[in-house]
Structure formats: structure tokens, C-alpha cells
Amino acid sequence: MTQPLSQEQVTANLIAFVRERFLSGDPQGELTETTPLLEWGILNSLNTATLIGYVREELGTAIPLSKVTATTFRDVRSISAMLYEAGEAASA
């Protein structure tokens, strides 16, 4: 069992992934933890699935269906918080 990632590490990984995959590398460095991902079309129904797949494969967390909501996927901070809670619950 590997050491679970800290919430800061999860956040950093998510930001790097979103930049690389959905923002052409984010050349102007605009993405922050609170950038509205769904509202500004950075995440849409298709690439949200890509992100869920990344979280499952690379971060080792399966996101429960009930947690896949517009509220939890609003920005990187809310996704990270949800993943951290899910990880806490799994290791408790």
C-alpha cells in the first residue's frame, strides 16, 4: 500500500493534468484552484470522463457516482477536497 497523497499533492496533480490535457498547456498560466471548470467549459461532459479515468488510474481513487456532481466538479479545489474525503473514508 502506497502512502496516500496529501491534499496539496492531489491539487497539484489535478492542476497539471487539466493544464496539459484541456488547456493546450495553459500558456498564459491562467488556471487556479478556483477557476470555474464546468461553467467556463474547461470541463465538459466528455472530458470530465477523462478526468474521472485519470483519477481512477493515476491517483487510485474511484469516485462514487453520487459524488459526480456540478458542485464537486466546480473547480480544482472542490474536486481535490472530495477526493481527499473519499481517501480518508477508504483508509478509516
Next chain:
Amino acid sequence: MSLHELVIAAARRDPEALAVDGPAGRLRYGELDRQADVLAHRLAAAGVGPGDRVIVWGGKTPAIIVAMQAVLRLGAAYVPANANTPPGRTALMARNCAARAVCAAGDLFGRLADDLGPGTARVNLDEPLDAGDPPEPVDHPVAPDDLAYVLYTSGSTGTPKGVCITHRNARAFVDWTVAELAATPADRFANHASFTFDLSVLDLYAAFAVGATVCPIPAELAYAPHELVALLHDERITVWYSVPSALVLMMRDGGLLNTPAPDHLRAVLFAGEPMPIAYVRKLAAWTRARLLNLYGPTETNVCTFHEVVPGDLRRDRPVPIGRATCGDKVWAARIDGAVAGPGEEGELMVDGPTVMHGYWGRPPQRGSYPTGDVVRVLADGSFDYVGRNDHMVKVRGYRVELGEVETVLGSHPDVAQVAVVTAGEGLDQRLIAFVVPAPGSTAGVIALKAHSSRRLAPYMIPDEVHFRAELPRTANGKVDRSALVGTTNSQVPEERTP
């Protein structure tokens, strides 16, 4: 019978039956009926009455379904907006259709824009609907030509178009569906499409018509392959309806074909774009469920359909869109206006009960509706889809006018020139904007997406934004779109003028 009487009748027959089930929550017919009445009284107190429009803004939840029913019970029309529609665009829709009220669920209520329009009420759908005595039933009589809902779709001039659907329009489609599928209260309809997309009308109202259950799939799960496959099994779905992209994703990435088809699945319906024939073959080999290809723009809902038969699987092109349904008359008009015969091509024309009342704020639709889709007439009189006769494209089943996206991006002060193209096919299709920045501009990908989101439907926000020092031109000076598409698969560095 009007559209909203379906739930009222179903609740009377079996109030304990599940109307809504799945990851978004559960609602019995009795609860849906009662909550719709309570909310209808609340909306009436806020000034909503017959003939009004009411925006219903939120996710694919029971609360939103209750709100749609409440609006209909007052003889008003609902106008759905997705949860990820930004406040500015929701306000634009509210002003465009002069909405009497905007209903918002969850944290969206607190984010309602200031400029909804004069006298537009704000209704919070999170306020409880269960308290107190059973409410007085609300069932305002409506005429068949009264509006039931308005669906906003892409318009080429940069202004969204509200497609106005009457009770007659909707019922012609719902009644056909129920009869064609021989739907029963035991059915469980998956609801993949968003409530703003006309595919969802089948899932919701065919279920309500027979007292069956609808399982709304949250928008964020709509393209999660493993989750969709799990939901099909776990929710014991009997009728699946979606764009082909979702089914292809489930087969390609979700392992759909790795386990036997569930016995409960008895019909798979697809519409919105052509399903690649290879995947139709895979689907037919996997399940004994009926496979139906439905066709029709939002303006006519479903006007033709084709049930897949074994002979279709030998085709090297998508299955036909079939023949007229829902009481409609359809034909192909040749360029000279004559009706096309077998072997000939023409624009598909539609006349009949599903043809919309018109676009909001414009003169009513008169006579037959020209779809803009080119079809070929087959020997048996049915139709093959050939393509579009204009600049409209479809991205995962959604209509996108490239000109509308270009108009909106071009209105950003940091954009000097812009061209929008699509690249890839089916699931891999992306909407790509190429932008020449204005001198001294600092706007990046996110700034342009945020700008787009305030004016465009979520599915019209470009998937990718690339910066170029200039756009390639053809010999006669037009933007060379095919050259741009050619650069999308190679690694062309981002260029900005210093």
C-alpha cells in the same frame, strides 16, 4: 390530453410507483404529484400564470423534474437551462423569452444574475415542498397549440433560437413512442441527454405516460464509460436512448461488450448523428434488444425512424433514417422543388403534428419545415442521411453553427481574427478555435473560454483554443479551413505576436 396530465394520471393509478430513480435521487409518483402541486401554488403566488415562460435552471435532479411539472400545471411553458449554464447566459435566455420567473436549484439560486428582465420572479427550488396538508390540485386546462416548453438551440447569427414546442407537438411524439415500444409500468428508461436536449423528452414523458421509471444520468457522468455501463446494469434499464457517441464510448472504453447483455434491456434507441455501422454490428451481436435509429431536428422532434434489421448489418454506411413517424409527412425536395424519387437526393421536408410552433419572438412556422438535411430516397421510399446543406455541424449530437461561435469569440477585445473548425470524428470530434490575438493582448485559453461561456451554450464552447500569428488563406482570400484542420493533429507551436 396535455403533457402534464401524464403524471397526474399515473399518480392516481399507482402513487407508490417510482417515477424517478438512479444516482440523482428517487421520487414516487405520489410525491412528484404532490410536490408539483405545492410548487405550482408557490409559482402562482410569484405571478406565474397561463401562457407564461419559466426558466428552470439546475442539474438532472428530481427537484428540476418537479419544477417542470409545476410550470406545466399552471398552463405555462418551461425553459430548461443546465446546471453548468453560466448565470449570464441564463439571464440572456430569461430576457429573450420574457420569462415570468426563474427557478434555480442548489447554489445556483444565490448566483442568479441581477439583469433577468423587468418583473421576473426568483424561485428557490431548495425550499422544502413536503410540509403541510395535501395541496389543492393544480391542473390548468391547456389547448393543444399552447406552448409546453421552449428549447434553446444554436443560431447562425450569434443569437440563440428558442424552439417553441406545443402540447400537441410533444404528445404526438410521446404517444408514438409509447405505442412503438409497447411501454409498460415495468419499464425503466435511461435518460442520457440533458433536459435542454429534445432526446430527453422521450425518456421523461414516455415513462410518465405509462407510470414507468426514468433514471436521469447526471451530466458529469454522461461520457464516463465504465460508469455508464455499470448504470445500465445496476439500474436494470429496459430502454436506453442516447446519442451514438455515448454507446460507442461504452463499447470502446467501458467494456459494454465484455459481459453478456442484460435480459432486462429490450430496446436501444439512438439519434442525433449517424452511428458508425461497425458499432451497430457489434451492438446487434451483443444484444437481442430492438435497435432503433431515430431522426429529427429539435424543430420537428423525431419525424422518421428505422428499426435495424439483419440485412442492414451488411451495409458499408450508417443505417437509414427510415420513414415518417409520429403522424408526420416527410419527403425529399430536389433543388428544382420537385419531390425526389428513389435514387435521388433532396432536402428533407417535414409537415405534421411534431413540427414546432416556431422560434420564440419570430413569426410562427407556416407550412412544411425544411430541415437543411440532405437525404437520398431509397427503393422502398425510406431515406438515407447524406449530410448538411449549410455550415451547421454536429458535435456529439449537438447542433453547432460555426458562425455563431466565431461571432462570439470575435467580439472579445483581444481577438483580431478567429476561425472555428471541427476536427476528428464521432467521439473524437472537437470544436477548435484558431485565434489571431490583437496586438498587446494578454487573453489566454481560459479567458476566451470564459468569454464564450457567457454567450454560448456549454456544448458550443470550443474544446481547444490555439493562438496563431496569422490564419492560412485560400487563393481567393478566404480562411483556409481545411489547412487549419490539417494542423490539428500535428504539433504546431502556439504563436503569438510579441
